[in-house]
Amino acid sequence: MERMVYEVRDVSKLYKKGKVKANEDITFDIPEGEILGVLGPNGAGKSTLIKQMVGHLKPTEGRILFAGEDVSKQTRKVASLVAYYSQEPHVLSALKTYEALAFTGRLRGMTKSAADREAEELLEQFGMTELRNKQLKHLSGGQKRMVGIGTVLIGHSPVMIFDEPTNELDPKNRRLVWNLIKERNRQGTTVILVTHNVLEAEQVVHRVAVINHGRLLDIDAVSRLKQKVDQRLKFELSTEFGRKEEVMAALAYWGSMQDNGENRLVLLVEKQEASRMLDHIIRHPELPIEEYAVKPPSLEDVYFHIDEQVRKEAALV
Ligand code: ADP
Numbered sequence: 225m226e227r228m229v230y231e232v233r234d235v236s237k238l239y240k241k242g243k244v245k246a247n248e249d250i251t252f253d254i255p256e257g258e259i260l261g262v263l264g265p266n267g268a269g270k271s272t273l274i275k276q277m278v279g280h281l282k283p284t285e286g287r288i289l290f291a292g293e294d295v296s297k298q299t300r301k302v303a304s305l306v307a308y309y310s311q312e313p314h315v316l317s318a319l320k321t322y323e324a325l326a327f328t329g330r331l332r333g334m335t336k337s338a339a340d341r342e343a344e345e346l347l348e349q350f351g352m353t354e355l356r357n358k359q360l361k362h363l364s365g366g367q368k369r370m371v372g373i374g375t376v377l378i379g380h381s382p383v384m385i386f387d388e389p390t391n392e393l394d395p396k397n398r399r400l401v402w403n404l405i406k407e408r409n410r411q412g413t414t415v416i417l418v419t420h421n422v423l424e425a426e427q428v429v430h431r432v433a434v435i436n437h438g439r440l441l442d443i444d445a446v447s448r449l450k451q452k453v454d455q456r457l458k459f460e461l462s463t464e465f466g467r468k469e470e471v472m473a474a475l476a477y478w479g480s481m482q483d484n485g486e487n488r489l490v491l492l493v494e495k496q497e498a499s500r501m502l503d504h505i506i507r508h509p510e511l512p513i514e515e516y517a518v519k520p521p522s523l524e525d526v527y528f529h530i531d532e533q534v535r536k537e538a539a540l541v
Contacts, residue, residue, distance in 0.1 A: 227291075229383055229414045230254040230277060234286035237272050237438075246272040248438040249286070259405070259415040261429035263422055263526075269438040270418045274385060277416075278308045304332065307381035309372045316375070321363065322347060322356035325374045332379035339378070346374040350400070365392040373401055377408065384408065385416040390424060402428050422523045432523075434530055441530040446523060452530070453521040457498045459491040460484075460519065464512035474511055475501070482525075487514070492521055 230253065237247040246269045254260050262270050275281040277288055279299035288295045290302050316324040322343050329339030347353045350370045360368055369392050376384050386405065390398045406428060409415050419425045425432070426446050433443040442449065456479065463471045468487055475481065478501040479493035493501050498518070505511060 226255040228253045228289075229256050229258075229291065231289040231292075232273075232277070232286075233288070235273070235276060235283045235288060236285040237269075237276060237281065238284045239272075246438050247276070247283075250435075250438075250440045251286075252433060252440060252443050254414060254416065256414055257409070257412060258431065259409050259417060259429045261422075261425045261432040262416060262418045262435060263420065263425065263432050264435035265420055268435045270435055271387065272438075273435070274308070274387065274416070274418055278302060278306055278385065305381055306383040306385060307332070307376045307379065308385040309376045309387065316371075317361040318359060320357050320359055321352065321367075321371055324360055324371055325378050328375040329378040332381065334379050342378050343374075346377060349404075350374065350397075366394060366397065369393060370397060370401075373404075377404060380408075380411075380413070382412070383414045383416070385418070387418045388420070389417070390419075390421065398424065422526075426523050432526075434526060436530075442526075449526050450523055453492060453523075453525055456492045456494055456521055458519045458521040458525060459493060459498075459501070459516055461489045461491065461516045462514045463487045463489065464514055467512035471511060471513055474508070475505075478504075490525070492525060 232250055232252050235247055235250045236245065238245050250273060262273065264270050272281065276283050277290075277295065279295045279302045282296050290298065290306070293301075295302050316327070319327060325343035325346055326336075326339045329342055330336065334342070344353075344356075347356055352367065352370060355363065355367065360371060363371065369389070373386065373389055376386060384405075389401050389405070393401065402424065405415055405417070417425055417429060429446060431443060431445050432449055434441045434449070442452075461471065461475075465487055468483070468489060471489060472481055472483070475489075475491055478497060479491050482490040484490050505513060505516070
């Protein structure tokens, strides 16, 4: 039987400050050896969920089991087995690059010589050997991020959590990071990948948990999530300045609508409805639409589509 690394059960998190319900009734499992993407726009509740999974925050309701035991009752064990690097300001910033890595390795229980060796190896892989004695606070954003990724990789923890790992990285380093993640996974590491960059993550992850407004909207393989939007076409529209609401009201009937900022809208429409909708637009030249384009939807469109489905269903109940 598959062993579960994590079992998340009915987890809700309410931040007292601002009375924000950042997670609501979230339930899912992560089997050993999986690469799970946690996907959702900014403010969706991803970091809140992860912080509870690593024991930095306690769920307001529900519980999270790590290897069958409650995380909040074994924070030390979780800290020693789950390597996590958050996006938040680096507590290690006064350390030299090399020290930050080796020090993290020591904290994970490595011997000094093993930690030193792996720190050097990682710096070499990253092409950062000549920066080994530079303090983190003097590195560029991208270089700091690479060191952050190094702090997750060092010590070969059985579970690794990466929070937006490729932000600020150039294409070469992005590729390097994805390859390293895949390689570690092949060696048996369970990986959780928090990201809003769907297009990149979809090459790497086995399943994706789609989160928005604090709720888990869906969790499935990339191909199956894609199928859910494959029956649709994506219309990208731009409207006359200040007249977006009119277009939204006129076209909402045809599918899931997303406001893409400024004068842009995206509409996902069932394939069999698409020609009727085009016909509608053509017959109504008074609609203040400046341009439109039709494209196949990508996984990136999944979360707003699913989100809208869930809201529509909720409205019907
Ligand atoms: P994400 O990681 O998906 O961007 P977060 O988990 O950081 O989302 O945030 C989810 C919601 O909780 C947001 O509305 C955010 O403003 C709020 N939030 C996050 N951290 C705190 C906090 N420490 N106190 C109060 N509200 C918070």
